[in-house]
Amino acid sequence: MSRHPEVKWAQRLDKVYVTVQLPDAKDVKVNLEPDGSFTFSGTAGSSNNSYELKLDLFDKVNVEESKINTGVRSIFCIIEKAEKGWWKKLLRGDGKTPHYIKVDWDKWVDEDDDGDKLDLGGMDFSNFGGMGAEGMDDDLEDTDDEEQEVDKLQNVEKTEEAHPDAKMEAASST
Structure with a gap:
């Protein structure tokens, strides 16, 4: 039986930050579809527990410009929105947000403060791979x-x- 990892999210006008909190994750697989379907699977823990996640994001996304970084403690995804605009929530539908999805207040910016750069706390992006296109986004600069x-x-x-x-x-x- 698989478990759900803790997920944190924040957004900007043009992108959504999704962090899957899963220390020492192995066999990580992340898939993103243009319709906003986000799936994750991996194993972690001393007994190699299986973790799976399927999120139907609020709106369509640009898979080619989205990026992922698998770190020691988490899997960090920068998901580019297909159209700029503020999402009123992370997931589509009228249901209640699952308990394992939380707002990432460390990365959150209000709509009127969106011009600020995101400080990612010295995270190493040398192994940052894209889900489609190669390269880094200019928004990931040091403060x-x-x-x-x-x-x-x-x-x-x-x-x-x-x-x-x-x-x-x-x-x-x-």
């Missing part, structure tokens, strides 16, 4: 935090050059 830190350090160095006595004062303010 500007690193650039701001570099700018701070450069300002400290400039202060030190201009005022050698200010070294300790500038260093303690960072």
Whole structure:
């Protein structure tokens, strides 16, 4: 008998993020159809428990532009919507959302804040494979935090050059 893994989701105007929480997953298979049919299967755990999932997503998707990354703790999918627009929920139909599907508040953005970039917390995308097309999406860039830190350090160095006595004062303010 198969089990359902925990699923987290968030969306943007043009894409949906689906994370299947399944540590140490093996034999992972993910299939995405243009009509929005999303299926997942894999095994995990010391006794190789079987996990399966079938989701009928709210609307049609672009399979060629969608991507998947199988990590140690989860399977992360970026599903491109066929048409830009906000979905009122993840699944089509009037039924109640299953208990194993939850909103991913770490990735969630309100409609009016959609211009912000998503911070994926240093996730390694070197093995990021597509479900159709190759390559990375520009929306998966690091935040500007690193650039701001570099700018701070450069300002400290400039202060030190201009005022050698200010070294300790500038260093303690960072």
